[in-house]
Amino acid sequence: MAKKSLDKAKIKFLLLEGVHQSAVSLLENAGYTNIEYHKKALEGDELLESIKDAHFVGIRSRTQITREVLEAAPKLNAIGCFCIGTNQVDLGAAVERGVAVFNAPYSNTRSVAELVLAEAILLLRGIAAKNAAAHRGEWMKTATDSYEIRGKKLGIIGYGSIGMQLSVLAEGLGMEVMFADTVNKLPLGNATQVSLSQLLTTADIVSLHVPETASTKNMIGPKEFEQMKKGSILINASRGTVVDIDALCDALRERRLLGAAIDVFPVEPKSNSDEFISPLREFDNVFLTPHIGGSTMEAQENIGMEVAEKLVKYSDNGTTVTSVNFPEVALPSQDGRHRLLHVHKNVPGVMSAINQIFSENNINISGQYLQTNENVGYVVIDVDQEYGELAKSKLKDVTGTLRCRILF
Numbered sequence: 001m002a003k004k005s006l007d008k009a010k011i012k013f014l015l016l017e018g019v020h021q022s023a024v025s026l027l028e029n030a031g032y033t034n035i036e037y038h039k040k041a042l043e044g045d046e047l048l049e050s051i052k053d054a055h056f057v058g059i060r061s062r063t064q065i066t067r068e069v070l071e072a073a074p075k076l077n078a079i080g081c082f083c084i085g086t087n088q089v090d091l092g093a094a095v096e097r098g099v100a101v102f103n104a105p106y107s108n109t110r111s112v113a114e115l116v117l118a119e120a121i122l123l124l125r126g127i128a129a130k131n132a133a134a135h136r137g138e139w140m141k142t143a144t145d146s147y148e149i150r151g152k153k154l155g156i157i158g159y160g161s162i163g164m165q166l167s168v169l170a171e172g173l174g175m176e177v178m179f180a181d182t183v184n185k186l187p188l189g190n191a192t193q194v195s196l197s198q199l200l201t202t203a204d205i206v207s208l209h210v211p212e213t214a215s216t217k218n219m220i221g222p223k224e225f226e227q228m229k230k231g232s233i234l235i236n237a238s239r240g241t242v243v244d245i246d247a248l249c250d251a252l253r254e255r256r257l258l259g260a261a262i263d264v265f266p267v268e269p270k271s272n273s274d275e276f277i278s279p280l281r282e283f284d285n286v287f288l289t290p291h292i293g294g295s296t297m298e299a300q301e302n303i304g305m306e307v308a309e310k311l312v313k314y315s316d317n318g319t320t321v322t323s324v325n326f327p328e329v330a331l332p333s334q335d336g337r338h339r340l341l342h343v344h345k346n347v348p349g350v351m352s353a354i355n356q357i358f359s360e361n362n363i364n365i366s367g368q369y370l371q372t373n374e375n376v377g378y379v380v381i382d383v384d385q386e387y388g389e390l391a392k393s394k395l396k397d398v399t400g401t402l403r404c405r406i407l408f
């Protein structure tokens with residue numbers, strides 16, 4: 001009898017950072033019972049030890065999957081980011097090793113948009129400072145520097161999934177919305193696209209919704225705070241690297257800003273038992289939240305199912321739809337066949353070497369799917385069961401091979 005590929009019970013899923021139990025249930029229902037579950041992020045030797053025999057890993061925003069971590073994980077097939085951002089993963093190093101990365105691009109967007117809007121309303125009323133004062137026994141009953149949100153100008157930097165939802169919700173409250181984005185975007189409702197400096201000089205509330213990239217690092221620094229309207233508000237629920245925190249402190253000390261709401265920080269505590277250290281702690285008029293923009297029960301449950309399902313599909317039949325670093329292939333099931341999944345460098349000669357193996361060994365191909373991106377090629381080949389192992393043993397030696405798997 002032909003040897004089968006790895007038993008599902010032997011396929012190890014390492015789930016970190018307390019990803020929602022919906023992910024565990026979905027994996028178990030799909031037959032994957034070898035699940036190592038941790039409530040916190042792992043780092044250093046602890047992470048290397050747990051990931052060394054993992055076939056799949058699930059993380060949120062804290063766990064750093066660096067090149068070194070990937071090198072310590074020879075069996076890893078895919079990484080599931082149970083969140084939107086994928087900046088915590090070295091995507092280049094992952095693709096070089098044929099490791100696919102998935103995320104949940106939409107499931108928590110509404111949660112972030114709602115939090116931002118709530119913070120905007122509360123900051124315009126000075127609630128952060130009034131609340132802090134009341135906890136100390138002070139009574140700050142005043143209308144000074146207290147405003148309605150209706151008619152105010154909201155400037156959204158990064159008009160993607162979150163920025164666009166925020167735009168629609170804000171217009172519903174009677175706000176005037178403008179946005180800045182590196183890409184020309186179709187505005188929703190009455191929003192208008194403007195330059196970054198136009199936005200900074202006119203918005204009453206500036207909200208950041210960009211990814212962490214080289215171009216967004218410290219994109220709001222001393223020069224940008226200078227440009228912002230006196231008495232305006234800054235909200236950052238994107239990534240901590242986007243705002244220069246010292247410059248923000250200066251703007252707050254000089255009372256150029258009415259307040260701020262910051263959910264993400266350049267350095268965040270590794271776990272809930274670690275101290276949160278930030279110069280922003282001194283300011284009563286700043287909402288400080290522990291990176292919970294997307295942390296609602298609804299979002300986490302949906303993310304758990306969405307990302308776990310993507311990992312299961314990749315494990316079960318090779319489908320890579322919506323992967324952030326891999327060529328996307330939607331595959332039917334391989335009933336009655338063996339399926340070979342071959343990830344290779346996207347260089348000339350690899351596909352002809354692969355096809356030669358099949359013709360030289362008289363292996364009939366019953367289905368073939370190929371997709372490439374700039375860096376890698378991903379070819380999926382279905383063959384009769386008796387040829388699966390032979391084909392795999394030859395395919396894994398093709399020059400340029402990054403990873404080769406067999407499914408049955």
Ligand SMILES: NC(=O)C1=CN([C@@H]2O[C@H](COP(=O)(O)OP(=O)(O)OC[C@H]3O[C@@H](n4cnc5c(N)ncnc54)[C@H](O)[C@@H]3O)[C@@H](O)[C@H]2O)C=CC1
Binds near residue numbers: 109159215
């Ligand atoms: N605080 C939290 O818990 C959460 C934070 N996030 C963060 O929010 C970010 C945005 O999320 P989405 O809206 O879903 O992303 P998205 O990818 O849909 O939109 C990002 C937008 O930013 C634009 N952009 C990129 N670089 C820019 C630049 N230099 N200047 C202006 N615009 C630029 C892009 O063109 C795009 O339109 C995520 O990358 C993630 O880091 C996401 C979810 C939860």
Ligand SMILES: O=C(O)CCC(=O)C(=O)O
Binds near residue numbers: 062082083
């Ligand atoms: O919920 C998390 O851990 C991270 C949320 C986030 O920042 C994201 O989705 O990019």
